[in-house]
Amino acid sequence: MDGHPLVFEAVTLNHGLTLDLQVPAHCAVSIVGAEDSGVGCLGRYALGLERPASGKVLVLGEEIGTMARRHALAFRRRVGYLPAGDGLLQNLSLYDNIALPLRFGTSLSEREIAGRMRIMVTMVGIGGVAQHRPAAVNEEQRRRAALARALALNPSLVILEQPFDGLTVAAAAELLELARGGETAEGSMRTVFIVGQHLPEILRRRIEFCYRLGRSGLEREN
Amino acid sequence: MLAPIAGLGLEVTRRVSELGALARFVWEALASARSLTRAGRRVAFRVFANQLWFTALQAVPLIIALSGILSFLVISQAVRELGRLGATELIGTLMVVAIVRELGPLLTALSVAGRSGTAIAAELATNRVMGEVDALEGMGIDPQHYLVLPRLGAAIVSVSSLIVLFDLVAIFSGLVAAVANGMSTARYFDIVLRSLSFGDAGLSALKGLVFGAIIGTVPCFHGLRVRRAATEVPIASSRAVVVSILFIFLGSAAFVAVR
Numbered sequence: 122m123d124g125h126p127l128v129f130e131a132v133t134l135n136h137g138l139t140l141d142l143q144v145p146a147h148c149a150v151s152i153v154g155a156e157d158s159g160v161g162c163l164g165r166y167a168l169g170l171e172r173p174a175s176g177k178v179l180v181l182g183e184e185i186g187t188m189a190r191r192h193a194l195a196f197r198r199r200v201g202y203l204p205a206g207d208g209l210l211q212n213l214s215l216y217d218n219i220a221l222p223l224r225f226g227t228s229l230s231e232r233e234i235a236g237r238m239r240i241m242v243t244m245v246g247i248g249g250v251a252q253h254r255p256a257a258v259n260e261e262q263r264r265r266a267a268l269a270r271a272l273a274l275n276p277s278l279v280i281l282e283q284p285f286d287g288l289t290v291a292a293a294a295e296l297l298e299l300a301r302g303g304e305t306a307e308g309s310m311r312t313v314f315i316v317g318q319h320l321p322e323i324l325r326r327r328i329e330f331c332y333r334l335g336r337s338g339l340e341r342e343n
Numbered sequence: 344m345l346a347p348i349a350g351l352g353l354e355v356t357r358r359v360s361e362l363g364a365l366a367r368f369v370w371e372a373l374a375s376a377r378s379l380t381r382a383g384r385r386v387a388f389r390v391f392a393n394q395l396w397f398t399a400l401q402a403v404p405l406i407i408a409l410s411g412i413l414s415f416l417v418i419s420q421a422v423r424e425l426g427r428l429g430a431t432e433l434i435g436t437l438m439v440v441a442i443v444r445e446l447g448p449l450l451t452a453l454s455v456a457g458r459s460g461t462a463i464a465a466e467l468a469t470n471r472v473m474g475e476v477d478a479l480e481g482m483g484i485d486p487q488h489y490l491v492l493p494r495l496g497a498a499i500v501s502v503s504s505l506i507v508l509f510d511l512v513a514i515f516s517g518l519v520a521a522v523a524n525g526m527s528t529a530r531y532f533d534i535v536l537r538s539l540s541f542g543d544a545g546l547s548a549l550k551g552l553v554f555g556a557i558i559g560t561v562p563c564f565h566g567l568r569v570r571r572a573a574t575e576v577p578i579a580s581s582r583a584v585v586v587s588i589l590f591i592f593l594g595s596a597a598f599v600a601v602r
Binding site: 165168170190191194195196197198202204205206207208209210211212221222224225226227228270 | 378380381382383385386466469470473474475477478479480481482483484485488489
């Protein structure tokens with residue numbers, strides 16, 4: 122389990138494809154594919170938000186899809202998740218969005234949360250707009266806030282859905298580095314699993330395993 | 344020839360299944376309260392306070408206007424007409440039975456359903472369409488804890504408080520109407536207070552609880568039922584308010600029947 126924080130075992134996708142994939146720890150792994158390939162569901166399968174027709178997904182050695190709801194919710198706090206389209210709550214400021222997992226999932230005091238938040242908003246570069254609501258900032262700032270929220274509980278595994286769509290290459294590269302969380306002797310600090318329809322060429326150099334999901338199945342690209 | 348009967352059967356089945364889904368939703372929301380952690384309670388309380396601000400405090404002018412005008416009109420007419428028959432004593436019964444016991448809770452609940460019920464359904468439906476509900480689940484936050492329970496609690500507290508406000512304004516507006524039509528303040532209060540009982544206050548509180556629960560759950564249910572299309576948002580809002588109003592009337596009728 123330690124070597125593979127995320128494992129897809131015979132997971133059925135569209136067009137009769139079956140996915141078998143092991144995501145090694147301390148690596149970034151990406152899968153790109155057409156919209157109708159089913160690639161967009163992989164993150165949801167991993168978090169147990171949706172169940173595949175057949176097969177199973179193991180996250181940190183556990184199958185969230187079979188857990189009782191209460192346990193599944195608690196377990197998901199161990200995984201960072203950036204959903205497609207950012208998923209920020211529109212009636213909260215970026216600051217409150219990022220602080221939400223800390224307020225809900227930890228017993229930290231508001232003062233301790235404020236301390237952590239200062240570091241996080243500076244780290245993702247949204248210090249100047251943190252008190253704005255998502256509708257009042259641009260797409261890049263929203264994506265930065267959504268990534269900060271995904272990293273708020275310092276997870277060892279991060280699942281990113283279409284994280285770089287609509288961003289400049291420089292911004293995408295910066296977000297990828299933030300998601301990786303720095304380098305250790307074993308590789309990146311966090312395990313990063315990215316799904317989407319497109320990946321900028323330059324990012325492939327910082328992703329250890331790039332796959333494409335085509336009609337014939339999963340093909341490694343680098 | 345059997346097609347209309349089959350269609351009717353299908354419709355009835357659909358409605359019953361929807362009712363079952365609503366009952367299950369309410370049960371799950373209440374059951375989820377047990378797993379609300381201390382930290383979760385703090386966050387939920389903030390949402391509750393926001394909802395209270397919107398549902399109760401911002402509705403105060405509307406309730407004062409509705410209650411004041413209604414009571415003034417009814418008592419003015421009653422003092423004049425009943426005065427001719429020498430039956431001004433009956434304005435106490437009229438005030439208590441018609442306004443405090445029936446119209447107060449009913450009109451308050453209808454106002455809150457129209458104002459906040461639609462807003463809750465539209466907000467939650469938008470949350471769903473924008474992927475915010477899935478994002479909450481993905482972060483390990485139960486949408487029942489963050490979205491449903493605070494709204495349910497706030498709706499119950501709001502409707503109950505607004506019913507009390509409605510009744511108080513109605514009594515004082517009735518006083519203005521009575522005095523304007525030649526009745527003394529002391530006599531008005533004597534008549535009205537003699538007709539009021541603790542049972543009426545208890546019944547109003549119970550109605551506040553039931554109508555608040557309807558307004559807190561039905562719009563949440565319809566709002567969270569939408570899937571991915573923005574076109575479903577207005578449909579969910581409209582359905583939520585129609586079903587809430589229907590349940591409020593049925594609830595009101597049930598109270599009368601039980602009494």
